Amino acid sequence: MQFSYSSRDQIISSLSSEHYDLLVIGGGITGCGIALDAALRGMKVALVEKSDFASGTSSRSTKLIHGGLRYLKQMEFKLVRDVGTERAIVYKNARHVVIPEKMLLPIVKNGSLGKGPTSLALWVYDYLAGVKKDELRKMLSKEQTLAEEPLLNKEKVTAGGVYYEYRTDDSRLVIELAKSAVAHGAVCLNYTEVKELIYDESKMVCGAKTTDIISGKSIDIRATKVVNAAGPFVDLIRKTDQSLFGKRLQLTKGVHIVFPYEKLPLQRAAYFDVSDGRMIFAIPRDGITYVGTTDTVYNQDIDHPHPSLHDVEYLIKAVNEMFPSVKLAVKDVISSWAGLRPLIYEDGKSPSELSRKDEIIVSASGLLSIAGGKLTGYRLMAKKIADIVAKDLLSEAKNFPPSSTQTYQLSGGEFKSDKDLQDFLTSTVTDVANQYLPNYFLHRWVFRYGRNTAYILEQAEALKSRYADAEHVALAAEMQYSFENEMVANETDFAVRRTGMIYFDKIRLDRNLSFISEYFSELLHRTEVEKVAALKHFTEVVKEVTDFK
Numbered sequence: 001m002q003f004s005y006s007s008r009d010q011i012i013s014s015l016s017s018e019h020y021d022l023l024v025i026g027g028g029i030t031g032c033g034i035a036l037d038a039a040l041r042g043m044k045v046a047l048v049e050k051s052d053f054a055s056g057t058s059s060r061s062t063k064l065i066h067g068g069l070r071y072l073k074q075m076e077f078k079l080v081r082d083v084g085t086e087r088a089i090v091y092k093n094a095r096h097v098v099i100p101e102k103m104l105l106p107i108v109k110n111g112s113l114g115k116g117p118t119s120l121a122l123w124v125y126d127y128l129a130g131v132k133k134d135e136l137r138k139m140l141s142k143e144q145t146l147a148e149e150p151l152l153n154k155e156k157v158t159a160g161g162v163y164y165e166y167r168t169d170d171s172r173l174v175i176e177l178a179k180s181a182v183a184h185g186a187v188c189l190n191y192t193e194v195k196e197l198i199y200d201e202s203k204m205v206c207g208a209k210t211t212d213i214i215s216g217k218s219i220d221i222r223a224t225k226v227v228n229a230a231g232p233f234v235d236l237i238r239k240t241d242q243s244l245f246g247k248r249l250q251l252t253k254g255v256h257i258v259f260p261y262e263k264l265p266l267q268r269a270a271y272f273d274v275s276d277g278r279m280i281f282a283i284p285r286d287g288i289t290y291v292g293t294t295d296t297v298y299n300q301d302i303d304h305p306h307p308s309l310h311d312v313e314y315l316i317k318a319v320n321e322m323f324p325s326v327k328l329a330v331k332d333v334i335s336s337w338a339g340l341r342p343l344i345y346e347d348g349k350s351p352s353e354l355s356r357k358d359e360i361i362v363s364a365s366g367l368l369s370i371a372g373g374k375l376t377g378y379r380l381m382a383k384k385i386a387d388i389v390a391k392d393l394l395s396e397a398k399n400f401p402p403s404s405t406q407t408y409q410l411s412g413g414e415f416k417s418d419k420d421l422q423d424f425l426t427s428t429v430t431d432v433a434n435q436y437l438p439n440y441f442l443h444r445w446v447f448r449y450g451r452n453t454a455y456i457l458e459q460a461e462a463l464k465s466r467y468a469d470a471e472h473v474a475l476a477a478e479m480q481y482s483f484e485n486e487m488v489a490n491e492t493d494f495a496v497r498r499t500g501m502i503y504f505d506k507i508r509l510d511r512n513l514s515f516i517s518e519y520f521s522e523l524l525h526r527t528e529v530e531k532v533a534a535l536k537h538f539t540e541v542v543k544e545v546t547d548f549k
């Protein structure tokens with residue numbers, strides 16, 4: 001079935017009429033990872049997401065596939081080893097959206113670690129995380145550190161270290177997982193909310209009553225096993241299951257802010273000390289530099305975490321202290337995002353001390369809930385859950401093979417090596433047939449869609465006579481592709497989670513708001529009244545990213 005908004009009726013009809021081996025609640029990295037692992041084993045899988053795919057925490061992270069350096073501070077050695085190993089696998093499986101990034105670790109007077117301990121910590125990290133030879137840590141003198149990044153505070157910096165993180169686009173990773181799961185038979189639908197669970201006569205969970213948010217229709221989905229991968233909402237589903245006792249979530253909010261690159265022109269991504277003992281990232285990419293994150297206990301509306309003025313000022317103060325010549329102010333922020341970490345509560349621990357380990361909770365009804373964890377560890381989490389489900393399904397005389405995700409390349413990520421990816425990039429950018437398109441788009445598409453860029457180029461070819469402006473041809477081709485192949489339901493899905501334009505290409509987004517909204521109005525056959533309302537809503541969403549109170 002096509003993973004397209006136009007196939008919603010067909011998808012809904014299969015969700016309500018078929019019986020599934022597994023129903024997954026939540027279309028973040030955890031849920032989509034589980035759907036893929038299970039579908040690859042041959043299970044019949046359904047997944048529902050109440051908003052858009054990746055609209056929860058999985059589009060609001062620091063966007064790094066970590067090696068787990070910060071866990072060393074908490075002495076979580078096994079976690080460092082696991083995430084390091086995993087990082088190498090995730091990279092090979094999705095090279096187009098997982099990119100090595102050299103990270104500078106400035107050492108400052110009265111900072112959390114001196115040069116000796118930092119060198120040792122990075123050495124342990126290299127060893128535990130199995131870091132590649134050419135990415136091993138390098139220690140730097142004060143002069144070398146300042147040469148790597150001249151904007152650093154010369155009064156404070158005493159030395160530095162260089163190590164590697166891998167950057168990603170979290171929501172692209174989720175979408176590639178969902179597309180891959182669907183390609184292997186999973187039925188995945190966004191804007192479909194689980195309202196309550198369905199139980200059999202033995203009080204075992206056997207499905208869910210859901211609502212299609214777009215049409216308002218109810219859909220009952222039946223499945224042998226149900227997995228709750230609702231991220232920050234995991235406990236709400238457990239409450240519905242009347243099994244919310246024992247371990248509970250502690251939500252903490254993390255904020256990131258975005259500056260135009262010219263305002264914070266770092267040569268290198270940096271991970272640096274803040275005066276309160278925490279550490280934050282400043283990461284230049286795609287014409288912007290983003291900074292984050294905060295970590296504060298959160299007890300407010302789970303659906304709408306938002307950066308407060310206090311969060312923004314905290315991050316700006318930290319940047320101005322470390323890079324004093326940039327003198328940033330709140331008015332320089334062009335975008336932002338806030339996410340909620342679904343961590344497991346531990347008595348007496350501060351937000352930063354809470355473990356990032358994942359936990360699986362099995363309730364008396366058989367509901368499997370999974371929380372905690374990281375983007376980086378999504379594949380292992382998915383494997384663990386699918387192993388449990390496969391074992392339980394043995395009682396139904398269904399025998400499924402083990403996980404095959406270790407070597408499975410995600411949709412668009414079918415590259416044998418870095419060279420293969422680079423060759424693909426070069427041929428896409430230099431192909432004479434593509435020269436009418438702005439180079440910017442060609443480059444972005446390869447790192448957004450990988451091999452699937454070919455389909456967008458086909459769309460562009462078909463649309464090129466319609467628009468005089470090449471930027472419009474490119475945007476229309478991308479919108480058309482995401483509408484037909486990535487289950488985009490509106491302009492916000494497109495600008496926030498399919499392209500990240502709202503964070504990484506805000507100026508181009510601002511000048512094309514009406515164009516994008518009009519294109520979706522046409523795709524969705526909106527009435528005049530609906531068109532006006534859609535543009536108004538879209539404009540508000542875009543404005544919100546710089547509205548801090």
Ligand SMILES: Cc1cc2nc3c(=O)[nH]c(=O)nc-3n(C[C@H](O)[C@H](O)[C@H](O)COP(=O)(O)OP(=O)(O)OC[C@H]3O[C@@H](n4cnc5c(N)ncnc54)[C@H](O)[C@@H]3O)c2cc1C
Pocket residue numbers: 025026027028029030031048049050051052053054055056057058059060061062063064065066192193194195229230231232233237252253254255293338339340341342371372373374375376377
């Ligand atoms: C600020 C911050 C920075 C981070 N940085 C990193 C990083 O750099 N690297 C890293 O590895 N990890 C990072 N993490 C952690 C990582 O982002 C999360 O662990 C991960 O995204 C959680 O994914 P998830 O799928 O479990 O939850 P989510 O992404 O929140 O997905 C759960 C989904 O369930 C849906 N849902 C909820 N209730 C229902 C219902 N009733 N019916 C249907 N659907 C429902 C929600 O809408 C949501 O989309 C960071 C987290 C934060 C907050």
